[in-house]
Amino acid sequence: xxxxxxxxxxxxxxxxxxxxxxxxxxxxxxxxxxxxxxxxxxxxxxxxxxxxxxxxxxxxxxxxxxxxxxxxxxxxxxxxxxxxxxxxxxxxxxxxxxxxxxxxxxxxxxxxxxxxxxxxxxxxxxxxxxxxxxxxxxxxxxxxxxxxxxxxxxxxxxxxxxxxxxxxxxxxxxxxxxxxxxxxxxxxxxxxxxxxxxxxxxxxxxxxxxxxxxxxxxxxxxxxxxxxxxxxxxxxx
Amino acid sequence: xxxxxxxxxxxxxxxxxxxxxxxxxxxxxxxxxxxxxxxxxxxxxxxxxxxxxxxxxxxxxxxxxxxxxxxxxxxxxxxxxxxxxxxxxxxxxxxxxxxxxxxxxxxxxxxxxxxxxxxxxxxxxxxxxxxxxxxxxxxxxxxxxxxxxxxxxxxxxxxxxxxxxxxxxxxxxxxxxxxxxxxxxxxxxxxxxxxxxxxxxxxxxxxxxxxxxxxxxxxxxxxxxxxxxxxxxxxxxxxxxxxxxxxxxxxxxxxxxxxxxxxxxxxxxxxxxxxxxxxxxxxxxxxxxxxxxxxxxxxxxxxxxxxxxxxxxxxxxxxxxxxxxxxxxxxxxxxxxxxxxxxxxxxxxxxxxxxxxxxxxxxxxxxxxxxxxxxxxxxxxxxxx
Ligand SMILES: Nc1ncnc2c1ncn2[C@@H]1O[C@H](COP(=O)(O)OP(=O)(O)OP(=O)(O)O)[C@@H](O)[C@H]1O
Ligand SMILES: [Mg+2]
Numbered sequence: 001x002x003x004x005x006x007x008x009x010x011x012x013x014x015x016x017x018x019x020x021x022x023x024x025x026x027x028x029x030x031x032x033x034x035x036x037x038x039x040x041x042x043x044x045x046x047x048x049x050x051x052x053x054x055x056x057x058x059x060x061x062x063x064x065x066x067x068x069x070x071x072x073x074x075x076x077x078x079x080x081x082x083x084x085x086x087x088x089x090x091x092x093x094x095x096x097x098x099x100x101x102x103x104x105x106x107x108x109x110x111x112x113x114x115x116x117x118x119x120x121x122x123x124x125x126x127x128x129x130x131x132x133x134x135x136x137x138x139x140x141x142x143x144x145x146x147x148x149x150x151x152x153x154x155x156x157x158x159x160x161x162x163x164x165x166x167x168x169x170x171x172x173x174x175x176x177x178x179x180x181x182x183x184x185x186x187x188x189x190x191x192x193x194x195x196x197x198x199x200x201x202x203x204x205x206x207x208x209x210x211x212x213x214x215x216x217x218x219x220x221x222x223x224x225x226x227x228x229x230x231x232x233x234x235x236x237x
Numbered sequence: 238x239x240x241x242x243x244x245x246x247x248x249x250x251x252x253x254x255x256x257x258x259x260x261x262x263x264x265x266x267x268x269x270x271x272x273x274x275x276x277x278x279x280x281x282x283x284x285x286x287x288x289x290x291x292x293x294x295x296x297x298x299x300x301x302x303x304x305x306x307x308x309x310x311x312x313x314x315x316x317x318x319x320x321x322x323x324x325x326x327x328x329x330x331x332x333x334x335x336x337x338x339x340x341x342x343x344x345x346x347x348x349x350x351x352x353x354x355x356x357x358x359x360x361x362x363x364x365x366x367x368x369x370x371x372x373x374x375x376x377x378x379x380x381x382x383x384x385x386x387x388x389x390x391x392x393x394x395x396x397x398x399x400x401x402x403x404x405x406x407x408x409x410x411x412x413x414x415x416x417x418x419x420x421x422x423x424x425x426x427x428x429x430x431x432x433x434x435x436x437x438x439x440x441x442x443x444x445x446x447x448x449x450x451x452x453x454x455x456x457x458x459x460x461x462x463x464x465x466x467x468x469x470x471x472x473x474x475x476x477x478x479x480x481x482x483x484x485x486x487x488x489x490x491x492x493x494x495x496x497x498x499x500x501x502x503x504x505x506x507x508x509x510x511x512x513x514x515x516x517x518x519x520x521x522x523x524x525x526x527x528x529x530x531x532x533x534x535x536x537x538x539x540x541x542x543x544x545x546x547x548x549x550x551x552x553x554x555x556x557x558x559x560x561x562x563x564x565x566x567x568x569x570x571x572x573x574x575x576x577x578x579x580x581x582x583x584x585x586x587x588x589x590x591x592x593x594x595x596x597x598x599x600x601x602x603x604x605x606x607x608x609x610x611x612x613x614x615x616x617x618x619x620x621x622x
Contacts (some may be wrong), residue, residue: 059613087519098514102251231404
């Protein structure tokens with residue numbers, strides 16, 4: 001397996017204005033991620049995990065330093081270019097699944113492909129395949145409010161993966177799930193990681209998640225405290 | 238654009254009741270605007286047709302000394318038109334007079350008209366000669382106010398050419414029904430030959446009514462006023478009524494638009510996470526602004542569709558059967574039929590659709606602009622106030 005850098009962060013710093021002064025949420029972060037990595041950010045609440053994921057996902061820009069994602073300098077992207085980057089290359093999974101409530105499961109998963117102007121038959125094929133990955137092909141016509149938590153998060157995974165993005169960002173994806181569902185979606189993601197070569201970056205407090213990760217980056221007060229590569233019992237499963 | 242339409246459609250249909258409430262008020266405003274304007278247009282159309290048929294013909298050729306707005310000009314405002322110019326014209330001679338129904342004096346306008354004229358709808362063929370009295374016809378309104386019926390005789394006084402009073406009985410030979418108050422109220426029609434004889438004004442006319450074949454030309458001492466110019470006053474009255482009724486429906490529309498505006502503001506506030514999700518999934522912020530704007534516009538499109546479903550049969554029915562109005566034409570001062578047949582023209586309908594759609598788009602766009610300034614990270618957290 002060749003190690004191709006897909007994300008590189010150089011001295012990435014993020015400051016938020018707070019009252020009179022500023023709050024430093026990220027403090028000179030230097031990290032690189034290679035293609036196909038299955039890694040996670042861990043750290044106490046407020047350590048900057050979400051802030052860092054948002055910058056990698058081009059939803060936010062660093063105050064200082066340089067974040068390069070799939071060859072794009074995040075800070076210099078126009079609104080349009082960053083939207084395109086997200087639409088084609090980056091998938092998001094959130095703690096609350098953020099499914100679009102008025103759409104069916106099928107339509108939710110189809111959404112990114114609609115934005116890509118794919119034809120109806122291309123969309124249908126890709127959506128059904130994605131629903132197969134998560135084992136919810138029979139749920140295509142259901143509305144999100146009819147789904148259980150585990151099913152909802154699986155649909156969110158299908159929606160993030162349907163476009164076969166290079167990078168998948170999952171911000172505390174298991175925080176609202178019970179243990180069985182958490183393991184089930186982690187296994188699914190691990191499988192997709194291996195089959196599609198997608199780079200996964202998690203943020204988590206969850207011990208269960210950590211058992212699947214190949215690399216754990218510990219953040220504290222906006223700084224990288226420890227960056228460890230580990231051999232885990234769930235990695236091969 | 239197609240995508241935004243598709244998404245907006247899904248969002249609105251998915252939102253259920255909230256959508257249909259907005260669509261409901263918009264539809265109501267939409268139908269009211271068309272309904273009220275259709276009545277006014279129908280009234281206008283009818284008033285014009287009736288006034289042309291009963292009074293204006295294709296235009297009036299007025300004696301230059303006669304001013305329709307000055308009753309004192311009746312005394313001298315008449316003359317003889319040379320024979321070669323009389324083609325397609327039928328003379329009317331006006332004189333002041335008074336009648337004495339039930340012993341009280343009523344001032345009237347005597348109108349001499351040719352018995353065999355065909356230009357106006359005044360039923361002159363009903364003038365039947367009578368040995369003892371002058372045949373006269375009056376309108377229903379005049380008949381009611383003077384309590385005169387067909388066959389009644391009543392004393393008429395007028396001044397002859399020398400200014401001396403003369404008197405003779407007239408007999409009511411017909412009472413006609415018209416929507417045009419200006420040929421009815423306070424007027425007595427008699428054959429012009431009688432009026433010539435009574436006043437000694439042989440061959441005189443105050444004005445001539447032109448028929449369709451009449452070609453206007455310059456004639457000394459006579460002024461031609463075309464049908465269009467004659468209808469000008471009527472147009473003004475109708476357009477005044479239109480602008481006063483427009484206040485009502487603009488208010489209605491404003492209420493409907495306020496409902497849309499309100500929904501939009503609330504929607505943008507409540508759907509922050511959804512907006513953040515759209516951006517995370519790769520929509521640009523301006524695409525999201527467009528989506529929300531189109532959602533608002535779509536209320537008006539739904540309203541148009543539902544308005545058509547309700548309106549087409551309803552308005553078609555009304556335009557066929559007409560609508561009864563309690564006010565009499567005399568109160569309005571211009572022609573108004575008992576039944577008005579509303580006219581729903583294509584320009585009225587398209588104009589209303591455009592008004593509703595454009596205004597709904599504007600009130601949807603105004604709050605949606607806020608989305609462009611929204612930070613997607615904050616939106617995803619649902620933190621924006
Ligand atoms: N827009 C903002 N304005 C001010 N401070 C902010 C803003 N966004 C984040 N912060 C602060 O930055 C710090 C890092 O936040 P972040 O959300 O990245 O933490 P986190 O590691 O994801 O925490 P959690 O585990 O609770 O999700 C926090 O202290 C937070 O209060
Ligand atoms: Mg977080």
